[in-house]
Amino acid sequence: MPPLDDTFVIDPAIASSTQRLADGRELIYFDDVDTTLPAERLPDARELAPRPPTASMRQDPLTGEWISIAAARQNRVMLPPANLDPLAPASPSNPSEIPDQYDVAVFENKSPSFGPLLEDANAPVDLADLKTIGIGRTRTSVGRCEVVSFSPSSTGSFGSLSRTRARTVIEAWARRTHALSQIDSIQQVFPFENRGEQIGVTLHHPHGQIYSYPYVTPRTQRLIAASEAYGPGLFADILAAEQADERVVLAGEHWTAFIPFAARWPVEVHLLPHRHVPDFAATSLEERDELAVLYLRLLRGVDALYDTPTPYIAAWHQAPTRVHRDELRLHLQLTSPRRGADRLKYLAGSEAAMGAWIGDVPPETTATALRAAIAAADEENPV
Structure with a gap:
């Protein structure tokens, strides 16, 4: 081993x-x-x-x-x-x-x-x-x-x-x-x-x-394939590109949250550490301290998008325990099917059967709404 x-x-x-x-x-x-x-x-x-x-x-x-x-x-x-x-x-x-x-x-x-x-x-x-x-x-x-x-x-x-x-x-x-x-x-x-x-x-x-x-899970196998096809530095380059874009919703010294360029879900937020760490075990105490604040602000902002709590899956993707630890970076993918106050996105034929996604909301629109929601949540219930 x-x-x-x-x-x-x-x-x-x-x-x-x-x-x-x-x-x-x-x-x-x-x-x-x-x-x-x-x-x-x-x-x-x-x-x-x-x-x-x-x-x-x-x-x-x-x-x-x-x-x-x-x-x-x-x-x-x-x-x-x-x-x-x-x-x-x-x-x-x-x-x-x-x-x-x-x-x-x-x-x-x-x-x-x-x-x-x-x-x-x-x-x-x-x-x-x-x-x-x-x-x-x-x-x-x-x-x-x-x-x-x-x-x-x-x-x-x-x-x-x-x-x-x-x-x-x-x-x-x-x-x-x-x-x-x-x-x-x-x-x-x-x-x-x-x-x-x-x-x-x-x-x-x-x-x-x-x-x-x-x-190694199927989703992670696809990440490995993408990293191998792209070459070294995939996550670093994604982070740099997103940090320069309007889709950033929250940023600190150690972490940045953004709506990804090709978001699948009506609400989809990715959160990446600024340095390469394969999993939570490799994070520093300072990174964990800041994450406690930023993650709370992010989740409270997601809840402030509408008048009722937002359903979501908060998935922390980590590198496998033995392989590809230098290529795959710890990151959060938070997704919600909520595409309106009283509407949900259901996976129908194209998504469920073929894995071919059709986005309902432009990522830039979601980013604007989420930044406003985070600001409102910060004012009402500061961390």
């Missing part, structure tokens, strides 16, 4: 502690710098059934892509009432997934799309094995899926967090990216937040997830 980057640093002011849930899953607490919580946490007192078998992957021979068949996900909680929130701190009437009070909590998903190799030996061998095309090929969906609960509050999203709490979540992303990247079977780590029922969210509780894949 090639050595990983040795530039990883942690913020010593943000403490963390680890324990096991009743069925053996890992739970990690991350404490705000100004936390009032004790260091010791209550154990998980539930009696839980054994973990379900890890899902299996099937290869599509037409594309070479692997599809994880995770039937256990059919039984996951669906929009529960607040008194049965599985991400709230546990109480006598709500034996939730998190047994004690917390600031930020990260734990292994109970019904993961990618999980541990429990008994089945049909694990992926290596990337070359997964790239081979065949009929009826299967592998165990070895990997890891984690839930990142941003807050003990049952409502909200990342954008509603305090600056301190946002910084704690970003620190959790960095530390979990580093830890998960050490696992031999994991090829890519993907932090993300789904927000809004229109996106398919099944919990109102403010949270995100981290998927760790046994392969």
Whole structure:
């Protein structure tokens, strides 16, 4: 296994502690710098059934892509009432997934799309094995899926967090990216937040997830192909071009946010670090500090576009854990299907079937609207 980057640093002011849930899953607490919580946490007192078998992957021979068949996900909680929130701190009437009070909590998903190799030996061998095309090929969906609960509050999203709490979540992303990247079977780590029922969210509780894949994802494979076709410096050149354009919506010392030149979605924002870092684990403490402010401002601006909260997917693209780390740069792609106050973009024939996108809103129009929305949000609720 090639050595990983040795530039990883942690913020010593943000403490963390680890324990096991009743069925053996890992739970990690991350404490705000100004936390009032004790260091010791209550154990998980539930009696839980054994973990379900890890899902299996099937290869599509037409594309070479692997599809994880995770039937256990059919039984996951669906929009529960607040008194049965599985991400709230546990109480006598709500034996939730998190047994004690917390600031930020990260734990292994109970019904993961990618999980541990429990008994089945049909694990992926290596990337070359997964790239081979065949009929009826299967592998165990070895990997890891984690839930990142941003807050003990049952409502909200990342954008509603305090600056301190946002910084704690970003620190959790960095530390979990580093830890998960050490696992031999994991090829890519993907932090993300789904927000809004229109996106398919099944919990109102403010949270995100981290998927760790046994392969390099199809989207990232296309980024690799584009980088190889363009040559060295693709992300640096994109950033320079966008920084000189009217589509920039927010900028700091270390990060710039912009509406991309060829945006697919009605609302699509990319956020790039100014220097090359392959993932969160390679960011500096100064970059994480600034991101906590800029990211909150960006999300609050996205919400200020209309009178009601905006549904979105906030996808943090990271380089694979072993390959192409000098070419692919950490970056956010935030997308929303909202093309008006009461209109959503649905993927119809051309987009869904052929992957040939048709944009509904000129990127320059979106940039103008989002800059105004960020300014309004800054005035009403400064970070």
